[in-house]
Amino acid sequence: MTVTVQEFRAFNRFYTNVIGALDYGRRLYAPYSLTESRVLYELAHAPRTDAADLRAALSLDSGYLSRILNRFEQDGLVERTPSEEDSRRRRVALTARGREAAGLLDERAQESTGELLESVAPADRARLAEAMRAMRDLLEKRPRTPDDVVLRGPQPGDLGWIVQRNAALYTAEHGFDVTYEGLVARIVGEYAEDHDPNLERVWIAELDGRAVGCVMCVRDEAPGTARLRLLLVEPEARGLGIGDRLVGAVVDFAREAGYDDLVLWTNDILATARHIYRRHGFTLTAERPHHSFGKDLNGQDWRLALRQVGSET
Structure with missing residues (x-):
């Protein structure tokens, strides 16, 4: 178990450096933090959601998420309305400006990731994809169905x-x-x-x-x-x-x-x-x-x- 933990932590350090390399010298997420960018991404791909859904999906502290949404609302990126299904919940949706910001972040991420993949030999890309799928399968443990x-x-x-x-x-x-x-x-x-x-x-x-x-x-x-x-x-x-x-x-x-x-x-x-x-x-x-x-x-x-x-x- 000790070797496994050490190897896992070593991989985490390595992958953190890889992710950092994506952003080297280009401020990939500016003017937002990585977490704020992830919230924008979730909102862009789940247009009808609420704060509770976001908190569960991203495993964020409710206070931290609330501060992020407050900033987004002040910047005109999101709008919050009462939920039609549950008055205790607040729907969160991107505005036109928010969708534009999310699109720009996604474009930067696509470009940077594409440049990183270009450094991998074409013959090795299938092997890399299989390894990433294997990690998701083993760690995510999502129930599979027929x-x-x-x-x-x-x-x-x-x-x-x-x-x-x-x-x-x-x-x-x-x-x-x-x-x-x-x-x-x-x-x-x-x-x-x-x-x-x-x-x-x-x-x-x-x-x-x-x-x-x-x-x-x-x-x-x-x-x-x-x-x-x-x-x-x-x-x-x-x-x-x-x-x-x-x-x-x-x-x-x-x-x-x-x-x-x-x-x-x-x-x-x-x-x-x-x-x-x-x-x-x-x-x-x-x-x-x-x-x-x-x-x-x-x-x-x-x-x-x-x-x-x-x-x-």
């Missing part, structure tokens, strides 16, 4: 991510050895080298701009059959129904593509995934013990009929 998750197709680098995350998670959670990574690499490599987009597809689940889940639908050796492969959801994203949505996407795609059946192979240690398969109508057709990936396992074959016998649709 609506925060987006399913999309793969982008450059996502197929490699599928291999890396499958290998890392299955090693951490089930003790699989490197041969599992080899299997996943072959599956993903075959898809990357040759696939029919009308009959095969990959889905990536994205949360807050980063990949947190995946699944594949590929052609099986059996005619008219599709195969679901490599379903994965990151531990921190579980509980949002991502696995269910990914499997549902495969089922819908396979049905629309005209497949007769959808099959998959899994192991009985993956209990959560098996519950999802059952919910979507898959039935267990066979199981057999095997030794793979450095473990004694019980493999299972599952099947979902996509068309009824004799159906033309």
Whole structure:
């Protein structure tokens, strides 16, 4: 814990210097303080708010905030009116002059931040953005909902991510050895080298701009059959129904593509995934013990009929 605290404080000192560099020699927030500028920013982006909302959003002392608003009102930047919902509250809104001041501050901040980012190599900017998102996720602890998750197709680098995350998670959670990574690499490599987009597809689940889940639908050796492969959801994203949505996407795609059946192979240690398969109508057709990936396992074959016998649709 001592090392963690020291590192955290060291980062705070470093980042404070970075923020100071943004303002070096240019009086970025003049004629306002950093806190006053932040109040203007909040008012510009939440035009119908009150003092209590501002105090909660910025964690400010009520007396301090009151002095700031008094100054703004004297300068003609804000106007305060009784709240229509609660007479004990006062609505705070920017005037035309206040919006002009907030716009100028925002323009300065955009310019200074842009200059700072120009000093970061283009190849490193995605890494920087990911690190900033990670810090917000870990420290903000905002509850996530299923609506925060987006399913999309793969982008450059996502197929490699599928291999890396499958290998890392299955090693951490089930003790699989490197041969599992080899299997996943072959599956993903075959898809990357040759696939029919009308009959095969990959889905990536994205949360807050980063990949947190995946699944594949590929052609099986059996005619008219599709195969679901490599379903994965990151531990921190579980509980949002991502696995269910990914499997549902495969089922819908396979049905629309005209497949007769959808099959998959899994192991009985993956209990959560098996519950999802059952919910979507898959039935267990066979199981057999095997030794793979450095473990004694019980493999299972599952099947979902996509068309009824004799159906033309």
